[in-house]
Amino acid sequence: MPNYRIIVCGGDGTVGWVLSCLDNVGQDGVCQSPAMAVVPLGTGNDLARVLRWGSGYVGNEEPLNLLRDLIEADEIKLDRWTVVFHPDEKEPEEVARRAGIDVNNATSEDSTQMFVMNNYFGIGVDADLCLDFHMAREENPDKFSSRMHNKGVYFKLGLKNFIKKNNLYREFHRDVTLEVDGKRIDLPSAVQGLIILNILSWGSGANAWGQEKDDHFAKPTHYDGMLEVVGVTGVLHMAHIQSGIRSGLRLAQGGHIRIRMNSELPVQVDGEPWLQPPAEVTVLRSALKATMLRKSKSKMKRRSTESALPSGSQQTPRAPGAGQQSPDPDDDSDS
Numbered sequence: 001m002p003n004y005r006i007i008v009c010g011g012d013g014t015v016g017w018v019l020s021c022l023d024n025v026g027q028d029g030v031c032q033s034p035a036m037a038v039v040p041l042g043t044g045n046d047l048a049r050v051l052r053w054g055s056g057y058v059g060n061e062e063p064l065n066l067l068r069d070l071i072e073a074d075e076i077k078l079d080r081w082t083v084v085f086h087p088d089e090k091e092p093e094e095v096a097r098r099a100g101i102d103v104n105n106a107t108s109e110d111s112t113q114m115f116v117m118n119n120y121f122g123i124g125v126d127a128d129l130c131l132d133f134h135m136a137r138e139e140n141p142d143k144f145s146s147r148m149h150n151k152g153v154y155f156k157l158g159l160k161n162f163i164k165k166n167n168l169y170r171e172f173h174r175d176v177t178l179e180v181d182g183k184r185i186d187l188p189s190a191v192q193g194l195i196i197l198n199i200l201s202w203g204s205g206a207n208a209w210g211q212e213k214d215d216h217f218a219k220p221t222h223y224d225g226m227l228e229v230v231g232v233t234g235v236l237h238m239a240h241i242q243s244g245i246r247s248g249l250r251l252a253q254g255g256h257i258r259i260r261m262n263s264e265l266p267v268q269v270d271g272e273p274w275l276q277p278p279a280e281v282t283v284l285r286s287a288l289k290a291t292m293l294r295k296s297k298s299k300m301k302r303r304s305t306e307s308a309l310p311s312g313s314q315q316t317p318r319a320p321g322a323g324q325q326s327p328d329p330d331d332d333s334d335s
Contacts (some may be wrong), residue, residue, distance in 0.1 A: 004034050005037065005058045007039050008037070009039040010039075010041050011045055012042055012045065012048075013270070015047055016116070017042050017139055019036075026187065033129050033291045035293045036291065037069075040054055043204065045205075046201035046270070047119055047199060049201045049205050051292055052295035055205055074294045076223060077223040077289070077291060078223060079198055079224070080117070080118055081116070081117040082116060082286045083269055085113045085172070086279055087111050088279060096240050115269045116286060117196075117283070118199075119270045121196040121283065122268045124176070124191075125169050125172075125192040125232060126195055128165065128169075130266070131273035154179075165235075168192075170192065173189050173191055174262075175261065176194065176260065176265070177259070180251075180315065185319070191231035191249065192232060193231065193232045194230070195230050195232060196228070196283060197229075199222045200228075200320075206244070208232075208247060208248040209228045209250065210247025214250065217250065220253070226253050229252040229255070229257065230248030230250055230251060252262055256283070256285075257283040258280070259283075261280075262278055264278065
């Protein structure tokens with residue numbers, strides 16, 4: 001089939017799985033990079049938010065409307081990245097199994113592991129909380145079928161970590177060294193974790209990079225060939241980011257990242273966490289491509305107008321500009 005589009009119903013993990021399947025079969029297909037839309041059924045749905053498909057599907061959208069949106073959506077490129085771990089100890093499969101990760105999803109040669117990153121990569125306090133949530137879900141998977149329940153568990157774990165692990169990563173700035181595009185980046189002593197962003201949505205819709213303009217950095221997008229590196233100072237800082245009170249500490253922006261981990265630390269790639277022994281980590285742009293579908297802004301406005309009308313009523317003429325929405329906070333276009 002020379003041209004087709006795909007709808008993925010699920011969360012960020014499901015999107016990543018479908019992309020990996022397309023990576024495996026794409027070279028043999030006539031259409032090697034079919035455009036993909038997302039019906040957000042996961043907990044965080046960060047990629048779906050960036051692509052304007054919403055924070056979570058609740059079943060109030062007509063299937064035919066979804067198909068119309070799919071047809072009229074804009075095709076955009078999504079940068080993808082390869083995260084390479086070179087452990088000091090030759091035990092990559094054991095590390096992955098501890099986190100319950102299918103080692104078949106990673107390729108290894110000697111002690112090296114490689115993962116494809118679509119959204120973000122975290123080390124330290126962010127990955128620690130992600131790992132706690134992952135382990136809780138593995139122990140009682142039947143209890144994690146509700147988006148609201150999942151977020152409630154995440155909140156409780158965050159509170160627990162704030163009380164019991166507040167200073168666990170106080171030596172993070174000594175345990176980790178960061179180099180971006182060949183330049184050493186000094187970590188502030190308060191930093192307890194790093195988040196490397198490909199998209200401007202993290203932790204269920206938070207913009208960890210922030211909205212402020214900065215002459216030192218270019219305007220980030222998810223197709224500019226660059227990653228944004230932010231630091232977090234603890235669980236409370238992460239909570240402030242997620243509530244929109246603060247942003248992360250902007251550390252660097254670039255297309256090639258090297259990290260030296262001198263001690264065992266929790267890491268997560270697109271929400272898949274594990275404990276990683278001391279290692280050299282390299283993040284570089286992947287040759288794998290992805291074409292995503294971003295919901296048209298005009299379709300979002302029309303849906304909002306239609307949902308505001310009583311059932312069976314006729315829409316009356318409006319004054320110019322009436323009923324328009326405020327600017328899309330997830331918009332990363334230049335227009």
